[in-house]
Amino acid sequence: MLQQAFNGLVGGAFYALLALGLSVIFGMLGVVNLAHGAFYMLGAFGAFIALDAFGLNFWIALLLVPPLLGVAGIVLERLFIRRLTPLDPLYNFLFTFGLALILQDLVKREYGVSSQPYPRPQELDGTVDLGLFTYPAYQVFVLAVSVLMCVAVWLVLTRTRVGMIVRAATERPELTRGLGIDVGRWVTPVFGFGIALAAFAGVLAAPMRAVNPLMGADLIITVFAVVVIGGLGSVFGSVAAGFAVGLVSALGNLYVPALSQILVFILMAVVLLWRPAGLFGREEAFR
Amino acid sequence: MRVTGWGGCLAATGLLLAGCGGGPGGGDEKISDGKVVLAVLNDQSGIYADTSGRQTIEAVKMAVTDFQAKYGDKAASKTIEVKDADHQNKPEIANSKAQELYDRQQADVILDVPTSSAAFAVATIAKNKKKVFIDVGAASTELEGKQCNKYTFHYGYNSYMLAHGTGAEVTKDGSKNWYIVYPDYAFGQDMQKTFSAAIKEAGGTVVASDPTPFPNDNFSTFLLKAPNLDPKPQVIGTMQAGGDLVNLVKQYNEYKLRDKGVGLAVGLLALSDIHSLGSDALAGTRYTDMWYWNADEKSRAWADKFHAKTGKRPTANMAANYSAALQYLEAVQRGGTDNSDEVVKQLEGHKIEDMFARNATIRAQDHLLLHDAYLSEVKPSSEVKEPYDYVKVLKTIPASEAFQPRPDPACRL
Numbered sequence: 001m002l003q004q005a006f007n008g009l010v011g012g013a014f015y016a017l018l019a020l021g022l023s024v025i026f027g028m029l030g031v032v033n034l035a036h037g038a039f040y041m042l043g044a045f046g047a048f049i050a051l052d053a054f055g056l057n058f059w060i061a062l063l064l065v066p067p068l069l070g071v072a073g074i075v076l077e078r079l080f081i082r083r084l085t086p087l088d089p090l091y092n093f094l095f096t097f098g099l100a101l102i103l104q105d106l107v108k109r110e111y112g113v114s115s116q117p118y119p120r121p122q123e124l125d126g127t128v129d130l131g132l133f134t135y136p137a138y139q140v141f142v143l144a145v146s147v148l149m150c151v152a153v154w155l156v157l158t159r160t161r162v163g164m165i166v167r168a169a170t171e172r173p174e175l176t177r178g179l180g181i182d183v184g185r186w187v188t189p190v191f192g193f194g195i196a197l198a199a200f201a202g203v204l205a206a207p208m209r210a211v212n213p214l215m216g217a218d219l220i221i222t223v224f225a226v227v228v229i230g231g232l233g234s235v236f237g238s239v240a241a242g243f244a245v246g247l248v249s250a251l252g253n254l255y256v257p258a259l260s261q262i263l264v265f266i267l268m269a270v271v272l273l274w275r276p277a278g279l280f281g282r283e284e285a286f287r
Numbered sequence: 288m289r290v291t292g293w294g295g296c297l298a299a300t301g302l303l304l305a306g307c308g309g310g311p312g313g314g315d316e317k318i319s320d321g322k323v324v325l326a327v328l329n330d331q332s333g334i335y336a337d338t339s340g341r342q343t344i345e346a347v348k349m350a351v352t353d354f355q356a357k358y359g360d361k362a363a364s365k366t367i368e369v370k371d372a373d374h375q376n377k378p379e380i381a382n383s384k385a386q387e388l389y390d391r392q393q394a395d396v397i398l399d400v401p402t403s404s405a406a407f408a409v410a411t412i413a414k415n416k417k418k419v420f421i422d423v424g425a426a427s428t429e430l431e432g433k434q435c436n437k438y439t440f441h442y443g444y445n446s447y448m449l450a451h452g453t454g455a456e457v458t459k460d461g462s463k464n465w466y467i468v469y470p471d472y473a474f475g476q477d478m479q480k481t482f483s484a485a486i487k488e489a490g491g492t493v494v495a496s497d498p499t500p501f502p503n504d505n506f507s508t509f510l511l512k513a514p515n516l517d518p519k520p521q522v523i524g525t526m527q528a529g530g531d532l533v534n535l536v537k538q539y540n541e542y543k544l545r546d547k548g549v550g551l552a553v554g555l556l557a558l559s560d561i562h563s564l565g566s567d568a569l570a571g572t573r574y575t576d577m578w579y580w581n582a583d584e585k586s587r588a589w590a591d592k593f594h595a596k597t598g599k600r601p602t603a604n605m606a607a608n609y610s611a612a613l614q615y616l617e618a619v620q621r622g623g624t625d626n627s628d629e630v631v632k633q634l635e636g637h638k639i640e641d642m643f644a645r646n647a648t649i650r651a652q653d654h655l656l657l658h659d660a661y662l663s664e665v666k667p668s669s670e671v672k673e674p675y676d677y678v679k680v681l682k683t684i685p686a687s688e689a690f691q692p693r694p695d696p697a698c699r700l
Contacts, residue, residue, distance in 0.1 A: 007507040114337040115533040115563035136541040209504050210533035218502045253508035261471060261500040
């Protein structure tokens with residue numbers, strides 16, 4: 001039982017990292033980034049390519065791939081997303097959706113639909129004794145790193161001036177602008193950072209999950225549910241909801257396997273009925 | 288000839304349409320449209336694109352080349368064309384593509400068609416249009432059961448072969464207690480049923496079986512549960528395919544279940560899956576296959592030709608399509624015509640021996656190809672001598688035991 005709960009948290013770590021990026025991007029740009037899953041997939045493929053073509057191991061990939069894709073995100077924001085933001089939100093919706101399909105198909109064209117081999121880093125091949133039970137070292141590592149990452153982001157957001165601006169702009173962009181802060185200046189780096197987080201999750205996923213062009217598309221639907229449960233635009237909400245959804249789906253698989261396919265969405269429906277803005281969202285955002 | 292044939296069709300629409308849609312285009316020519324057209328209809332962009340997909344078209348083209356080399360000027364048809372279409376695993380697309388291939392592309396036979404629901408759609412079209420359909424890619428036994436018809440053949444493998452090969456053999460080998468996990472859609476549910484039946488028949492027990500979400504990337508719940516079941520299962524039978532299978536096996540290895548005495552058996556495993564995981568991740572895993580490229584010299588020789596052409600090693604599915612295309616052409620040659628009724632007559636009950644189908648017969652009552660199947664085991668990387676050489680064949684399951692012993696009474700051709 002405890003072991004199952006722990007396993008749910010590991011699954012939730014991926015949701016949290018992805019939801020965090022989505023949430024910051026949505027708050028700051030008002031863009032629902034449908035290409036987020038594709039960048040998660042590119043992160044995993046980045047790790048695979050680094051190993052396969054350049055012989056760079058997991059640790060180097062973990063440091064290298066997210067910033068690289070973050071830069072790609074920045075270029076993307078500068079070239080396309082920026083131009084579409086003043087228009088109807090549907091334009092960016094369609095753009096990022098189309099982009100996700102194009103990225104998936106380009107990878108498919110190059111590598112096929114089968115999964116690519118990626119080994120676990122040797123240092124984390126064993127198991128760890130956690131007192132009550134033993135657990136695969138790599139999964140413990142994933143959980144620890146994700147939690148650290150979320151805490152680090154949280155600290156940056158709450159303790160620094162940059163964070164304060166981003167947070168203010170995320171939660172009330174108009175008001176922040178009204179206070180004379182140049183929100184626009186922070187939009188591009190925040191977008192890049194959100195993409196880098198997705199890529200980071202992708203690299204983490206490579207050793208324990210199937211690395212194939214559709215890995216992001218399959219996952220992102222759940223992540224959207226997570227963001228909605230947590231409250232659109234709420235940074236803390238998306239992280240909390242990420243871990244909560246991981247927990248719920250693990251226990252759901254255990255006790256009611258027949259429902260596991262839809263459990264997350266039932267949860268989402270219930271939360272929305274009870275709190276239409278999500279667990280940590282604010283109602284006025286929707287007025 | 289063709290033009291007048293069509294003219295006649297249009298003039299007598301209501302009365303004669305059925306007659307015109309079928310056999311050789313309205314005239315008395317032996318080969319309709321003056322050519323034989325083989326059409327490959329399969330998944331060229333989705334999850335089965337690497338197990339069959341575009342490479343299968345190459346395999347079918349090889350069959351045409353080999354056929355022409357064998358008969359030269361004596362070939363029943365001078366012109367043989369290969370066409371293809373992508374059905375994206377969707378029955379409605381398979382339906383419209385099959386009609387287009389038969390009607391407008393003048394296809395005489397459709398080959399492959401993975402995904403059972405899509406195969407059923409094509410079988411119905413083949414029946415209505417009286418055109419030959421040889422399915423390779425789909426697993427459902429209903430193709431030779433409820434859904435069977437005079438013009439449809441099932442060539443290569445089915446869920447019975449997979450379940451009885453792996454389920455029965457592994458149980459007889461001492462792994463009596465099974466825990467089955469299967470994806471919650473038609474294929475998975477069908478496999479779960481056939482496996483459970485085969486395991487019980489062989490004297491084993493299915494301790495538990497759980498449906499999993501599809502697609503799914505986190506199987507830890509099920510894997511953690513496995514060793515704690517009572518009685519403890521000796522083997523997990525997974526019916527997952529493609530990316531889901533890769534996820535499950537990666538996580539199976541992380542939890543080191545093999546060290547805890549819980550083995551792994553896979554329902555449907557393709558060469559491309561083993562390549563994705565690396566053979567060490569699956570070493571010792573048993574499964575049943577319809578063919579393996581490096582099993583003997585005959586298959587090896589063909590695999591070498593395929594490799595020279597594509598740079599890859601063929602999956603069993605590609606080899607089966609080669610064989611199906613070749614045997615179709617041979618049937619046209621024997622009958623001297625591509626008229627569907629005559630081809631069906633030539634194929635029914637025919638004995639086949641080629642690089643893919645060994646000791647094989649096409650059973651006349653249900654159009655199922657009976658041939659030898661192979662209980663196989665994935666080798667550890669220390670025994671892998673060359674790329675894609677991942678498997679050793681443990682045992683040949685003779686054609687008489689590999690498939691359903693009797694035709695399904697639900698099938699009326």
